[in-house]
Amino acid sequence: MSVLELEGVSRQFGGLRAVDGVTLSIGSGITALIGPNGAGKTTLFNLMSGLLPVSSGRIRFRGQDITKLPAHRRAKLGMARTLQIKQVFAGLTVLENTWIAARQRHRPLDPFRPAANDRATRAAAEAALETMGLEAMAGRQAGSLAYGDIALLEIAMALATQPALLLLDEPVCGMSPSETERTVARIRTLSATTDVVIVEHDMDVVFGLADRVVVLAEGRVLADGPPAVIAREPAVREAYLGEDEEAA
Amino acid sequence: MSALSVNRALTLLLLIALVAAPPLLGWMEVDFWLVVLTEILIWGLLASSANLLFGQVGLLSFGQALYFGFGMYGVAIGIDRFGLGLWPAMGLGIAASLGMAAVAGLVAVRLTWHYFAIITVVFSLIFYFLALRLKPITGGDDGLSFAAPPILDWGSLRLTLGDDATQYWFVLLIVVLAFALQARLRASALGRAFAAVREGERKASLLGIDVLRVRWIAFVIAGGLAGLAGALFALFGRYASATHMYYTVSGEAVVWTVLGGAGTLLGPAIGAALLILVREELSTVWEHYPLIVGALTIAVVVFAPKGIAGGWNLMLARVLGR
Numbered sequence: 001m002s003v004l005e006l007e008g009v010s011r012q013f014g015g016l017r018a019v020d021g022v023t024l025s026i027g028s029g030i031t032a033l034i035g036p037n038g039a040g041k042t043t044l045f046n047l048m049s050g051l052l053p054v055s056s057g058r059i060r061f062r063g064q065d066i067t068k069l070p071a072h073r074r075a076k077l078g079m080a081r082t083l084q085i086k087q088v089f090a091g092l093t094v095l096e097n098t099w100i101a102a103r104q105r106h107r108p109l110d111p112f113r114p115a116a117n118d119r120a121t122r123a124a125a126e127a128a129l130e131t132m133g134l135e136a137m138a139g140r141q142a143g144s145l146a147y148g149d150i151a152l153l154e155i156a157m158a159l160a161t162q163p164a165l166l167l168l169d170e171p172v173c174g175m176s177p178s179e180t181e182r183t184v185a186r187i188r189t190l191s192a193t194t195d196v197v198i199v200e201h202d203m204d205v206v207f208g209l210a211d212r213v214v215v216l217a218e219g220r221v222l223a224d225g226p227p228a229v230i231a232r233e234p235a236v237r238e239a240y241l242g243e244d245e246e247a248a
Numbered sequence: 249m250s251a252l253s254v255n256r257a258l259t260l261l262l263l264i265a266l267v268a269a270p271p272l273l274g275w276m277e278v279d280f281w282l283v284v285l286t287e288i289l290i291w292g293l294l295a296s297s298a299n300l301l302f303g304q305v306g307l308l309s310f311g312q313a314l315y316f317g318f319g320m321y322g323v324a325i326g327i328d329r330f331g332l333g334l335w336p337a338m339g340l341g342i343a344a345s346l347g348m349a350a351v352a353g354l355v356a357v358r359l360t361w362h363y364f365a366i367i368t369v370v371f372s373l374i375f376y377f378l379a380l381r382l383k384p385i386t387g388g389d390d391g392l393s394f395a396a397p398p399i400l401d402w403g404s405l406r407l408t409l410g411d412d413a414t415q416y417w418f419v420l421l422i423v424v425l426a427f428a429l430q431a432r433l434r435a436s437a438l439g440r441a442f443a444a445v446r447e448g449e450r451k452a453s454l455l456g457i458d459v460l461r462v463r464w465i466a467f468v469i470a471g472g473l474a475g476l477a478g479a480l481f482a483l484f485g486r487y488a489s490a491t492h493m494y495y496t497v498s499g500e501a502v503v504w505t506v507l508g509g510a511g512t513l514l515g516p517a518i519g520a521a522l523l524i525l526v527r528e529e530l531s532t533v534w535e536h537y538p539l540i541v542g543a544l545t546i547a548v549v550v551f552a553p554k555g556i557a558g559g560w561n562l563m564l565a566r567v568l569g570r
Contacts, residue, residue: 072456075456
């Protein structure tokens, strides 16, 4: 069963069609979204999560049409997302960060009851930190964490909302090899309970994790299939080789 | 001992000193300070409304005087035109400021930073000039003066604002309640949603927080607090005038907040107290005393960017060894 369905989704920036008629049905497990720089991966994420409105096309999430819904409504329906440029609530503690995420399912704007008395939310917030291995840092100010830990905290916050679909935008970008390895293992574990879409440039991570790889180029779906098939696809190699030639 | 318990103990001491101020100042034979202290409490409350927006939600408002003015006129009109008692007139003032903030907020919260600051000034200027023009209602340039009804009138028990000490305790009670309400708010889920919006609105929306709604709620609460301050100020002066709706009054609230410590509970009141004391002490001696206020503010912004209360908390954390 597919959680997220895109039907002819496009996004225009002036004369540029950053995303051009993408039709995709995202099912279970881990789907990786790859493609050369400027292929429209992050724009597509922005369209899925509601940070940007579509120029045309329709998006359905768990059977509901969400094309016109703003980001916070999609989040409430069970879609979580991390950002390419990692963002957490820097001035708050690590635990407060996941607490706020976890509380959004239950009377999030209650002005009276002290937050400290809400044990259920605290337990959920701590569980999310544990999943990402951050429990030892619960009391620290989020802004004081190392970059890799901030990236993990961002995923923990997304998890604390108990999402049905998790969109991860370059989750291991800027991490050391050992951090990357641990993060990949954690993503694999959480994919047992949550469907994941991941945008990633590290091909070892992509081919190590993904059940399915979708290749984007110039805003269109170039190829779509299991990693083993995609790796042999001539069009894919060409798209990436093209990028390499330009870079050289 | 934790920083929290030190600050709690100090707040309790401050509260005791404030309650005991009338006999204490009388004993020291400096009764006139009681009236200054009453004024400080009221301005401290106004500053806290600017702080709720700036320090907690990250919206810099230069328009809190507008809601202060609605509270002020609400009381004056309620008493002078409708013949209301003190409490219903205060209710009218607060309702008027809440209503105005609810409407202005619908537009203002869609903007941030300087755009937000500008729209708040624009709203407040519109109503400032309207208040000057609508002479039959507001008294125009002359303002509206009235005789204050009693606070309480139960047969033999009659409390009035005519007695300076009674007036001070009346203002103190309401200001303390308003700060207690804010303390409660900060510790609630809504308080944390405010912080989330301040720290990163895009992240907040991706977690399911309706950013515009949260900002609007803060805007309305801040408007109500400013309105409460305005209502108290009208009762304190038995007078309402458009001068106190001018944007310079809003600006003072922001300066007090920044100086005292944006984002802290008591910082804005501390800033207001300090600058009003400077004014009281120096304005008679030297007419250019605002220069000192300016220099003081710049010094604090440079050396203690989190204001006096923020600097204090930092020092406390260091002394207590963390």
